[in-house]
Amino acid sequence: MSAAEARAVGGFELQARDGAARAGILHLAHGSVATPAFMPVGTQGTVKAVSPAELEALGAEIVLANAYHLYLRPGHELVQRLGGLHRFMDWQRPILTDSGGYQVFSLARINEVSDEGVWFQSHIDGSRHCITPELVMEIEHALGADVIMAFDECPPGRADRETAARAVERTQAWLERCVERFAELTADRATQTLWPVVQGGTYSDLRLESLHRATELRDWRGFGVGGLSVGEPKRAMFEVLAGLSPALPESGVRYLMGVGYPKDLLEAVRLGYDIFDCVAPTRNGRNGTAFTSSGPVNVKLAAWREDGGPIENGCGCWSCSRYSRAYVRHLFVAGELLALRVLSIHNLYFLVDLMRRARAAIQEGRLDAWVDDWLGRYGAEEVESVSQ
RNA sequence: GGGGCUGUAGCUCAGUUCGGUUAGAGUGCCGGUCUGUCACACCGGAGGUCGCGGGUUCGAGUCCCGUCAGCCCCG
Numbered sequence: 001m002s003a004a005e006a007r008a009v010g011g012f013e014l015q016a017r018d019g020a021a022r023a024g025i026l027h028l029a030h031g032s033v034a035t036p037a038f039m040p041v042g043t044q045g046t047v048k049a050v051s052p053a054e055l056e057a058l059g060a061e062i063v064l065a066n067a068y069h070l071y072l073r074p075g076h077e078l079v080q081r082l083g084g085l086h087r088f089m090d091w092q093r094p095i096l097t098d099s100g101g102y103q104v105f106s107l108a109r110i111n112e113v114s115d116e117g118v119w120f121q122s123h124i125d126g127s128r129h130c131i132t133p134e135l136v137m138e139i140e141h142a143l144g145a146d147v148i149m150a151f152d153e154c155p156p157g158r159a160d161r162e163t164a165a166r167a168v169e170r171t172q173a174w175l176e177r178c179v180e181r182f183a184e185l186t187a188d189r190a191t192q193t194l195w196p197v198v199q200g201g202t203y204s205d206l207r208l209e210s211l212h213r214a215t216e217l218r219d220w221r222g223f224g225v226g227g228l229s230v231g232e233p234k235r236a237m238f239e240v241l242a243g244l245s246p247a248l249p250e251s252g253v254r255y256l257m258g259v260g261y262p263k264d265l266l267e268a269v270r271l272g273y274d275i276f277d278c279v280a281p282t283r284n285g286r287n288g289t290a291f292t293s294s295g296p297v298n299v300k301l302a303a304w305r306e307d308g309g310p311i312e313n314g315c316g317c318w319s320c321s322r323y324s325r326a327y328v329r330h331l332f333v334a335g336e337l338l339a340l341r342v343l344s345i346h347n348l349y350f351l352v353d354l355m356r357r358a359r360a361a362i363q364e365g366r367l368d369a370w371v372d373d374w375l376g377r378y379g380a381e382e383v384e385s386v387s388q
Numbered sequence: 389g390g391g392g393c394u395g396u397a398g399c400u401c402a403g404u405u406c407g408g409u410u411a412g413a414g415u416g417c418c419g420g421u422c423u424g425u426c427a428c429a430c431c432g433g434a435g436g437u438c439g440c441g442g443g444u445u446c447g448a449g450u451c452c453c454g455u456c457a458g459c460c461c462c463g
Contacts, residue, residue, distance in 0.1 A: 102424045229423040257424035
């Protein structure tokens with residue numbers, strides 16, 4: 001890929017390497033994304049409890065939304081009629097849509113997977129729908145995200161080899177159909193970029209096969225690595241990531257889907273992965289857990305009752321610049337809505353900022369030392385040394 | 389002065405009719421969990437001389453007597 005192609009819409013511009021780790025810029029129709037990067041999750045076209053202005057202020061450059069959920073409600077055609085997802089949710093920076101492949105896994109009770117596609121029963125009203133790779137492309141095209149993910153099958157993390165192999169097979173067949181339908185839909189203009197998803201469970205050879213077959217199909221500017229952090233042992237996840245990383249083309253951005261917690265992000269960055277998404281910062285935030293550089297903390301703890309310090313000393317986020325731990329704890333204990341916003345913003349800032357700092361460390365060639373130092377602090381202090 | 393109702397977990401109350409394992413619930417308190425979001429959710433823990441004192445009984449939160457406290461009614 002030429003330098004010009006890397007800078008074109010959809011291209012990934014690799015700027016620096018430090019060991020296996022990379023720093024780069026992802027160029028998309030609605031702007032660029034500096035990597036490594038964390039993408040806040042906005043499943044239903046909104047990052048729960050956080051406004052677009054707040055997302056911008058905390059430094060998010062791209063958010064994720066979900067095709068499956070938006071198809072069911074309010075409907076992708078409705079979103080398209082109202083000017084597309086960017087306008088609908090008032091977010092003018094890049095958006096990546098997930099296909100709904102993960103929902104095949106997470107909502108497995110109410111669906112049937114076949115070669116044709118997936119029969120879902122709506123979790124909202126019980127109505128039945130057949131989701132095919134072609135339909136997923138139509139949904140994601142209508143929503144208008146900058147990056148759209150191919151429809152994949154995401155088996156449970158402890159799936160046996162046969163199940164994982166079958167998921168690779170089906171994911172590949174669906175990818176071919178996605179490519180075909182996507183080409184028809186975007187024949188006139190190419191503001192969207194499609195990325196495949198590598199599957200293969202915890203079997204490194206299946207992972208390589210999945211990647212190989214996807215790259216045989218065509219050149220890609222990005223690769224999703226899916227089917228991880230879905231119940232498999234953590235060691236197995238990192239073995240897969242380490243085995244797959246050298247085989248991934250340098251010219252494509254690597255998206256590790258669904259990961260994760262601060263530690264996992266840094267380890268994955270070190271292995272050469274570039275972008276991430278995870279519900280952890282927002283969901284944990286809503287449930288009262290704050291990320292801090294010395295580990296996650298339950299803010300409802302009695303120890304915070306009269307703590308006048310910020311959630312994290314030195315944190316540059318909106319929440320920490322205003323509120324004391326005692327106040328945040330009070331908001332949670334009292335069941336106040338502001339509590340959800342305060343911690344969601346803090347946790348998102350924490351991860352976005354962590355990636356920003358990892359990027360700087362890569363550009364300065366000091367990632368390993370920085371990560372080791374960071375991990376040494378994280379969780380080093382027992383639960384929490386009450387600050388002041 | 390007479391009569392009635394109520395006293396069980398920090399709080400609000402079940403359980404008392406017709407006695408039967410370690411007395412329950414909700415809430416609060418304390419703690420844990422959450423990885424391409426059905427989720428302000430889920431899981432767990434601590435906490436009670438059943439107002440007090442007698443009696444009956446193999447066995448009493450439950451039955452009997454006395455007593456204290458709160459509320460109500462009648463004089």
